[in-house]
Amino acid sequence: MNQSIAFLLQESLQRATIRGPLKEAVVVEGAPYSYRQLWEDASHMAAALNRRGLQRGDRVAIYMDNTWPCVVSIYAALLAGGVFLIINPQTKADKLAYILGDSGARFLMTDAHLAHSFKSVVSNLPDLAAVICSGAEMDCVHVESFNTVLQEPINIANSESITPLDLAALIYTSGSTGNPKGVMQTHQSMLFAANSLVRYLRLDDADRILCVLPLGFDYGLYQLIMAIELGATLVLERSFTFPAQIFARIQEQRVSVFPGVPTIYAMLLSIHARSPLQLPSVTRVTNTAAALPDDFVPRLRNIFPNALIYRMYGLTECKRVSYLEPELADQLPGSVGKAIPGTEVYLRSAEGQPVQRGETGILYVRGPHVMLGYWGQPELTAYMLKPGQLPGERVLCTQDYFRMDEEGYLYFVGRNDDIIKSRGEKVSPIEVENAMYKIPGIREVAVVGVDDETLGQAVRAFVVLDGTVALTEKQVRTQCLARLENYMVPRDIIFCVELPKTTTGKVSKKLLMEQFPT
Amino acid sequence: MATSRKIKEYILQNFLFTSDTSAIQDDDSLLDRGLIDSTGILELVTYVEETFDFKVADSDLVPENFDSVNNIAKFVASRQKA
Numbered sequence: 001m002n003q004s005i006a007f008l009l010q011e012s013l014q015r016a017t018i019r020g021p022l023k024e025a026v027v028v029e030g031a032p033y034s035y036r037q038l039w040e041d042a043s044h045m046a047a048a049l050n051r052r053g054l055q056r057g058d059r060v061a062i063y064m065d066n067t068w069p070c071v072v073s074i075y076a077a078l079l080a081g082g083v084f085l086i087i088n089p090q091t092k093a094d095k096l097a098y099i100l101g102d103s104g105a106r107f108l109m110t111d112a113h114l115a116h117s118f119k120s121v122v123s124n125l126p127d128l129a130a131v132i133c134s135g136a137e138m139d140c141v142h143v144e145s146f147n148t149v150l151q152e153p154i155n156i157a158n159s160e161s162i163t164p165l166d167l168a169a170l171i172y173t174s175g176s177t178g179n180p181k182g183v184m185q186t187h188q189s190m191l192f193a194a195n196s197l198v199r200y201l202r203l204d205d206a207d208r209i210l211c212v213l214p215l216g217f218d219y220g221l222y223q224l225i226m227a228i229e230l231g232a233t234l235v236l237e238r239s240f241t242f243p244a245q246i247f248a249r250i251q252e253q254r255v256s257v258f259p260g261v262p263t264i265y266a267m268l269l270s271i272h273a274r275s276p277l278q279l280p281s282v283t284r285v286t287n288t289a290a291a292l293p294d295d296f297v298p299r300l301r302n303i304f305p306n307a308l309i310y311r312m313y314g315l316t317e318c319k320r321v322s323y324l325e326p327e328l329a330d331q332l333p334g335s336v337g338k339a340i341p342g343t344e345v346y347l348r349s350a351e352g353q354p355v356q357r358g359e360t361g362i363l364y365v366r367g368p369h370v371m372l373g374y375w376g377q378p379e380l381t382a383y384m385l386k387p388g389q390l391p392g393e394r395v396l397c398t399q400d401y402f403r404m405d406e407e408g409y410l411y412f413v414g415r416n417d418d419i420i421k422s423r424g425e426k427v428s429p430i431e432v433e434n435a436m437y438k439i440p441g442i443r444e445v446a447v448v449g450v451d452d453e454t455l456g457q458a459v460r461a462f463v464v465l466d467g468t469v470a471l472t473e474k475q476v477r478t479q480c481l482a483r484l485e486n487y488m489v490p491r492d493i494i495f496c497v498e499l500p501k502t503t504t505g506k507v508s509k510k511l512l513m514e515q516f517p518t
Numbered sequence: 519m520a521t522s523r524k525i526k527e528y529i530l531q532n533f534l535f536t537s538d539t540s541a542i543q544d545d546d547s548l549l550d551r552g553l554i555d556s557t558g559i560l561e562l563v564t565y566v567e568e569t570f571d572f573k574v575a576d577s578d579l580v581p582e583n584f585d586s587v588n589n590i591a592k593f594v595a596s597r598q599k600a
Contacts, residue, residue, distance in 0.1 A: 113550040240556040244579040478535035
């Protein structure tokens with residue numbers, strides 16, 4: 001293999017392993033793992049997957065926390081010639097079953113502590129060829145132990161036939177239609193996006209990139225993809241739940257890149273206000289998922305005195321759209337900058353016509369980072385991907401409204417759908433409503449987002465009971481928690497006698513918000 | 519032990535929204551169970567500060583002090599002695 005260019009994601013790993021086999025690839029909660037270890041473990045697991053029948057293009061679902069087995073599983077799936085999809089470990093049984101079914105996953109990589117969710121699900125999925133589980137030994141006939149499987153010899157390698165145009169991952173994302181959709185990304189699109197980010201973030205192989213975001217979230221996943229592509233080091237933590245632990249890790253591991261979302265930055269600032277916090281090893285701070293309040297940038301410089309601070313905008317359908325050069329952060333408050341390197345963006349009216357500079361339009365994105373579509377959803381794909389200028393080309397219509405100034409800098413105006421952004425996570429109101437309609441005693445429900453200083457937006461549910469079951473606010477939330485990820489569970493439950501309707505009989509969220517102002 | 523019962527009750531009420539005491543074991547990892555996250559931990563800290571009347575430093579926010587009912591009870595006990 002030509003050592004300078006990787007065509008496939010696993011080739012980045014191979015190249016980094018050849019260049020620096022003993023270099024730390026990933027440090028998981030303080031425990032270091034070298035490139036050689038990652039290459040070897042992933043190769044063993046890949047051979048085991050092939051031996052269990054994995055064929056080119058088969059989906060490997062990874063339902064795990066940010067752990068070493070999770071990282072190994074990602075590259076094992078790729079080396080075996082498969083397509084990986086990562087499911088957030090907060091996902092409950094119903095949605096797990098949906099995603100496994102929707103993706104047609106043939107393999108499930110998971111962890112014993114998630115058994116309460118996956119145990120009931122896997123027995124109903126005849127397509128599953130194997131369930132491989134890390135952590136405690138499980139007393140379950142269909143479940144194999146990750147560590148035992150890892151001992152199997154390497155004697156098959158299937159990924160030779162894979163091309164850069166093959167799918168590498170399905171990245172599930174919530175949408176305004178209710179069920180999550182699998183965004184199809186190829187090796188080519190992911191490597192392109194990773195290299196574009198590397199270029200504007202000015203990263204190299206000496207960087208030590210922190211990841212406290214779930215690997216199931218593309219923002220988290222790309223920290224890994226970038227680190228491996230660079231031959232750099234990923235400092236992987238399970239979450240940001242214990243900030244003191246993260247601060248200690250940043251210092252001990254000399255972390256240089258800190259990717260976060262506004263909720264994390266709000267917490268950092270409030271901690272800093274109580275007792276001063278300084279993280280001088282960090283040279284790059286990045287924000288996406290939701291807009292960073294304007295006054296955060298100067299305040300964050302007190303915590304990160306040596307860092308460039310990046311405001312960015314993106315959506316899973318093309319990974320990242322734009323970034324603002326950090327040197328311009330103070331000059332252009334509110335702007336998310338320009339298209340990432342190697343791509344372009346433009347605005348169009350609802351009718352598809354060009355709009356004047358300074359006027360609001362729908363943002364279109366053109367570049368090799370644009371998804372192939374949603375897995376198994378041609379109609380939804382057609383809504384987002386439109387014909388481009390060149391024959392056969394497709395561009396991404398983000399369906400988000402933006403304004404562009406005279407110099408081409410982008411300003412976010414609003415979304416075209418009712419997606420709620422809470423803690424940087426996308427919450428689909430319909431998905432929450434659908435889950436709540438399954439609660440006995442609820443006749444009608446409407447879910448909206450309301451502004452919140454720390455969360456960005458908080459989830460609020462207006463509930464009408466049918467009178468058959470007396471439900472308290474707490475009982476409603478318990479039932480929600482059994483069906484939804486924590487961040488989707490409504491913070492506020494407001495009981496109403498009825499929900500205001502439009503003339504066509506649909507619930508009017510606009511009237512609701514007017515009737516119940518915060 | 520009264521402290522751990524109180525803490526457990528709080529966690530059941532506020533993170534699991536139930537009073538079924540079998541819903542969680544005293545040494546269950548709250549992270550593993552997906553019960554707390556970065557905003558949940560702050561609620562938990564506020565509760566501990568108000569109920570047991572001492573200040574939790576940011577440097578105390580580590581799993582050894584907050585990742586299970588037992589850990590929290592031990593942490594509270596060590597602070598009350600001090």
